[in-house]
Amino acid sequence: MTRIAVGGFLHETNTFAPTKATFADFQHGGGWPAMTQGADVLKVMRRINVGLAGFVEAAETTGWELVPIIACGASPSAHVTRDAFERIVKVMVDGIKAAGPLDAVYLDLHGAMVTEHLDDGEGEILARVRRVIGPHVPLVTSLDLHANVTPEMVAHADALIAYRTYPHVDMADTGRACARHLALLLKTKQCLAKAFRQLPFLIPISWQCTNDQPTKSIYEKLAALESEAVPTLSFAPGFPAADFRDCGPSVFAYGKTQGDADRAAEAIVKLIESHEDDFDGKIFLPDEGVRYAMELAKCASKPIIIADTQDNPGAGGDSDTTGMLRALVRNKASAATGVIYDPVSATAAHAAGVGATVALSLGGKSGIPGDEPYQETFVVEKLSDGRFIAPGPYYGGREMEMGPSACLRIGEVRVVVSSHKAQLADQAMYRYVGIEPTEQQILVNKSSVHFRADFEPIAAKLLICAAPGAMPADTASLPWTRLRPGIRIKPNGPVFIPPSR
Numbered sequence: 332m333t334r335i336a337v338g339g340f341l342h343e344t345n346t347f348a349p350t351k352a353t354f355a356d357f358q359h360g361g362g363w364p365a366m367t368q369g370a371d372v373l374k375v376m377r378r379i380n381v382g383l384a385g386f387v388e389a390a391e392t393t394g395w396e397l398v399p400i401i402a403c404g405a406s407p408s409a410h411v412t413r414d415a416f417e418r419i420v421k422v423m424v425d426g427i428k429a430a431g432p433l434d435a436v437y438l439d440l441h442g443a444m445v446t447e448h449l450d451d452g453e454g455e456i457l458a459r460v461r462r463v464i465g466p467h468v469p470l471v472t473s474l475d476l477h478a479n480v481t482p483e484m485v486a487h488a489d490a491l492i493a494y495r496t497y498p499h500v501d502m503a504d505t506g507r508a509c510a511r512h513l514a515l516l517l518k519t520k521q522c523l524a525k526a527f528r529q530l531p532f533l534i535p536i537s538w539q540c541t542n543d544q545p546t547k548s549i550y551e552k553l554a555a556l557e558s559e560a561v562p563t564l565s566f567a568p569g570f571p572a573a574d575f576r577d578c579g580p581s582v583f584a585y586g587k588t589q590g591d592a593d594r595a596a597e598a599i600v601k602l603i604e605s606h607e608d609d610f611d612g613k614i615f616l617p618d619e620g621v622r623y624a625m626e627l628a629k630c631a632s633k634p635i636i637i638a639d640t641q642d643n644p645g646a647g648g649d650s651d652t653t654g655m656l657r658a659l660v661r662n663k664a665s666a667a668t669g670v671i672y673d674p675v676s677a678t679a680a681h682a683a684g685v686g687a688t689v690a691l692s693l694g695g696k697s698g699i700p701g702d703e704p705y706q707e708t709f710v711v712e713k714l715s716d717g718r719f720i721a722p723g724p725y726y727g728g729r730e731m732e733m734g735p736s737a738c739l740r741i742g743e744v745r746v747v748v749s750s751h752k753a754q755l756a757d758q759a760m761y762r763y764v765g766i767e768p769t770e771q772q773i774l775v776n777k778s779s780v781h782f783r784a785d786f787e788p789i790a791a792k793l794l795i796c797a798a799p800g801a802m803p804a805d806t807a808s809l810p811w812t813r814l815r816p817g818i819r820i821k822p823n824g825p826v827f828i829p830p831s832r
């Protein structure tokens with residue numbers, strides 16, 4: 332029987348963000364399933380939208396024996412601590428060592444992990460696993476669309492396959508694609524040629540959305556270029572908030588011959604470069620966006636939805652900035668917004684009880700320049716223990732664990748406040764504290780793009796606003812110091828020049 336060791340370790344690192352990811356963050360998961368080890372991994376990784384869950388399902392259908400090692404993820408944030416990385420990778424490597432004879436290894440990784448001591452988290456994980464399994468056992472890895480892929484990652488893995496959707500509704504599908512590719516490698520015992528290209532400009536995440544052009548058509552072309560000669564081809568637009576050499580978009584192809592792989596990669600690179608002008612759009616200031624949304628709401632039958640993009644906890648924000656909330660209240664909007672992560676305020680709301688009025692210093696605790704706690708009086712409208720299922724296409728049925736939570740009201744603005752961080756990417760994240768999102772005039776979601784999977788069907792119009800936060804909508808506004816010389820820090824420049832020492 333074919334024996335395959337499987338594991339997952341996911342983190343997207345924004346090196347400019349305020350808070351690091353600790354071992355405890357990986358134990359909790361923060362939007363990912365809580366950390367599991369051994370046989371428990373296979374209990375959790377089922378019927379949810381995660382790469383490992385898709386792989387497990389496909390492997391069991393194929394009749395492979397799986398050796399589950401460890402699966403964990405944490406909310407995007409600043410660096411993964413050395414302690415968390417070393418403890419988790421030790422479990423992974425020791426588990427693979429102790430697994431006995433293996434025919435292959437599959438890992439579900441993000442591809443944009445930076446740790447306190449390593450720029451290239453995944454390159455190091457793959458190198459250590461490769462050292463244990465030797466050069467001939469296939470090692471296949473699924474990656475996030477936001478992976479900042481490095482030459483080391485490409486060198487140590489037999490195949491890397493990235494998601495093709497943002498919102499990432501195909502995480503489990505990418506796990507299944509890895510299983511198909513692995514089946515091909517095991518059957519043909521063939522070693523495929525690799526092509527890897529890094530693109531010369533950063534792409535802001537708002538313009539990476541695959542529901543819109545130009546990204547949509549790039550992925551259509553990419554799928555059309557796969558063939559028997561090129562079984563898998565990926566484009567990772569990258570995560571443009573990790574200050575190191577290999578930050579940025581990349582293309583990677585696996586082909587029967589080097590020529591096959593090179594031709595496919597080159598075709599996609601040319602196509603992406605031809606669209607450099609098109610990775611662009613309108614970003615509103617908070618008051619400007621709120622007033623425009625109020626105007627649109629007058630004759631809309633569905634909510635106007637604003638992405639509070641710069642405090643997206645899916646990109647390293649702490650999901651606690653107050654700029655958009657202030658703009659809603661200041662302009663007397665009728666709206667709902669979430670999720671503000673603030674355990675202290677959530678606890679105070681629970682102590683006060685439903686119907687009570689509480690004076691709070693809400694959010695603003697992550698110390699983002701230009702932001703501070705919002706000192707106001709709120710009515711506690713509803714309380715929750717924070718446990719519910721998120722059934723929309725992004726979370727895909729995941730059990731959420733937001734901790735003690737509340738709906739607080741100020742004027743006609745309702746605010747979801749939680750004790751754990753997770754990106755507002757599911758309508759259930761309003762409903763669990765009694766807010767019906769479809770009945771709101773305006774919704775302000777702390778998310779950049781993922782919310783669109785579940786919210787586009789209920790939206791009259793989507794806007795993007797830039798209030799102070801950890802993930803600038805304009806990648807050129809970040810204080811870069813360590814990119815590779817010559818890369819353009821947004822489409823059409825300016826060019827990154829290393830600071831002189």
Ligand SMILES: [Zn+2]
Binds near residue numbers: 475
């Ligand atoms: Zn992503």
